[in-house]
Amino acid sequence: MNAATPPPRSLxxxxxxxxxxxxxxxxxxxxxxxxxxxxxxxTLGARAFLEKDRSAWEVVQLxxxxxxxxxxxRPTDVGDVAVLSELYRIEESTIALESPPPNLDAEAFxxxxxxxxxxxxxxxxxxxxxxxxxxxxTEDWMYFGYQWLPTAIEFTRTIALSxxxxxxxxxxxxxxxxxxxxxxxxxxxxxxxxxxxxxxxFGVRVDDEDALLDWSTPEALALANCELRMLWHRxxxxxxxxxYLAERxxxxxxxxxxxxxxxxxxxxxxxxxxxxxxxxDVQHGEDWLGIIRDLLVTPDDQRIAYNAALQxxxxxxxxxxxxxxxxxxxxxxxxAPRVPARELGDAVAGADR
Numbered sequence: 001m002n003a004a005t006p007p008p009r010s011l012x013x014x015x016x017x018x019x020x021x022x023x024x025x026x027x028x029x030x031x032x033x034x035x036x037x038x039x040x041x042x043t044l045g046a047r048a049f050l051e052k053d054r055s056a057w058e059v060v061q062l063x064x065x066x067x068x069x070x071x072x073x074r075p076t077d078v079g080d081v082a083v084l085s086e087l088y089r090i091e092e093s094t095i096a097l098e099s100p101p102p103n104l105d106a107e108a109f110x111x112x113x114x115x116x117x118x119x120x121x122x123x124x125x126x127x128x129x130x131x132x133x134x135x136x137x138t139e140d141w142m143y144f145g146y147q148w149l150p151t152a153i154e155f156t157r158t159i160a161l162s163x164x165x166x167x168x169x170x171x172x173x174x175x176x177x178x179x180x181x182x183x184x185x186x187x188x189x190x191x192x193x194x195x196x197x198x199x200x201x202f203g204v205r206v207d208d209e210d211a212l213l214d215w216s217t218p219e220a221l222a223l224a225n226c227e228l229r230m231l232w233h234r235x236x237x238x239x240x241x242x243x244y245l246a247e248r249x250x251x252x253x254x255x256x257x258x259x260x261x262x263x264x265x266x267x268x269x270x271x272x273x274x275x276x277x278x279x280x281d282v283q284h285g286e287d288w289l290g291i292i293r294d295l296l297v298t299p300d301d302q303r304i305a306y307n308a309a310l311q312x313x314x315x316x317x318x319x320x321x322x323x324x325x326x327x328x329x330x331x332x333x334x335x336a337p338r339v340p341a342r343e344l345g346d347a348v349a350g351a352d353r
Contacts (some may be wrong), residue, residue, distance in 0.1 A: 006214050009340045010140040015059050018044040019344050022063055022083045034079050045090035055340075061221040062213070065150070068228050069209075073157050090231050100306045106293045109302045113309060114289060117245050120313030122320035123252040130324065131260035138202050143330060145204040146215035147323040150224035152195055153206060156181040161231045162239035170294055173287040177247075180280055194273035201266065213341035219315075219322035220319040221339060226315040230308050237292075237301045243307030244288040249316065250281040257265075258297060 021040040026033030044063075047056035064087060067080045075081055100112055122128060130136070133143070156178065163174040183189030195204050205211045213221075230242040258274035296305050322337070330336040 001129075006338060006342070007335055009343055011055065011059075011340055011343055013294065015044075015055060016344065019059050019063060023066060025077060026079050034082065037079050038082045038086050041086040042090065043156065045087045049091045049094045058218045058339045059344065061218050061225055062341055062344065063087070063222050064225045068225070073154060073161060073228060073231075084232070088232055091229070095285050095305065095307075095311065097307050098310060099303055102299070104302065106297050109296070110289050110293045113241075113244070113292070113306060116306070117248055117309050117313055119318050120245065121249050121252050122317055123249075123256050125317075125320055127320050127324040127327075128253070128256035128260075130327075132256055134260065134263045136260075140327065142202040142204055143215060143327055143336065144203050144323060145199045146212060147220045147319065147326075149204070149206065149218060149243075150216055150220050151227060152317075153192065154224060154227075156192065158227055158231065158239075159243065162236075162243050164289065165236040165239070166295065167233065170291045173291060177284050177287065180276075180284070189272070189276075191273060191276070197317070198261075198266070198270050198273040201270065210341070213338055214338055216339075217319070217322040217326040217337050218339050219319045223312075223315045223319040226312055230312065233304075235301070235304050237296050237304035238308045240288065240292050240296065241305035242312040244285065244305075245293060245309040245312045245316070247281050247288050248285040249313075251278050251285075254278055254281075255288070 018040045022044065024037075026037060044056055045059060047053045049057070064084060067075060067084055069081055071077060075084065100109060104112060127144075157160045157172055159177055159181065163171045163178075166174065179185075181191050183191070183193070187193060199206060227242060227246075230238040233239075233329040247270050254274055258271070258278055261271060261274060292305055296302050326337040
């Protein structure tokens with residue numbers, strides 16, 4: 001098994017045309033082109049989310065990720081914003097909102113939320129089991145590394161974005177989280193640098209988007225997109241519920257990865273990424289829960305945070321499960337499940353990617 005160029009995939013013309021239209025920026029003031037972009041987004045979104053067309057859904061994941069990334073996860077281009085808003089609107093129209101028990105005070109709601117998110121942990125899943133049993137090759141670890149990348153490399157940015165709608169008194173805890181993320185003043189201890197150092201022996205090219213798209217499962221991209229979709233809302237509860245779940249589950253999930261990685265004797269420097277997350281994110285999770293306790297006291301706000309945690313939790317569990325299923329498929333067939341980024345890239349070579 002090797003990291004060769006993936007085999008090509010066939011796509012129907014409508015998908016290619018829709019993708020080309022929605023990712024190609026219109027000229028300033030070209031309102032007809034803008035309407036075409038949004039119309040194509042509506043058609044593609046309906047096919048992906050209402051008709052549950054898997055191929056269309058994968059194209060949407062690629063489009064959303066690229067539109068967000070070229071805007072630094074804070075897009076301001078009118079067309080990009082309109083396309084993303086339309087895709088998010090259609091997706092969310094298919095998601096039934098759930099309600100926590102009524103009449104919970106802030107303390108009781110936080111206890112309820114902390115208990116509910118446990119079911120989304122993948123620490124007891126098949127992937128964690130395979131990893132901790134040992135015997136994986138360097139290329140196996142490369143494959144798994146690419147599954148974590150879509151969210152890991154943007155995590156610091158999403159913490160920063162989550163803080164924008166939170167009062168300073170509570171946001172200070174998020175700033176402390178950011179300080180930890182960037183190494184507490186020592187960039188070599190920054191989590192991005194530590195991530196690169198950990199993944200380097202496995203051949204993972206952290207800043208190579210083409211490689212990421214060749215290897216990451218569509219569900220891994222969907223998790224990154226879910227995280228950013230939560231931050232599209234103006235209410236802080238969406239970001240708080242989503243990010244709390246992420247911080248709360250990191251110690252148990254990455255604890256399993258750490259247990260597996262210790263068998264390889266990578267050395268202290270390469271293990272620092274896992275060591276720090278298993279240790280620090282316990283406190284980070286408590287900090288995020290404290291912000292929720294202080295700010296989200298109305299039933300509407302609590303309902304938002306609860307649904308954000310549920311949606312993020314389901315996406316995160318799906319990403320871990322797809323990593324295991326995708327790894328098995330790759331081992332059996334030599335082809336890793338992926339979005340059709342290469343094929344669509346060729347089709348829109350003239351677009352602003």
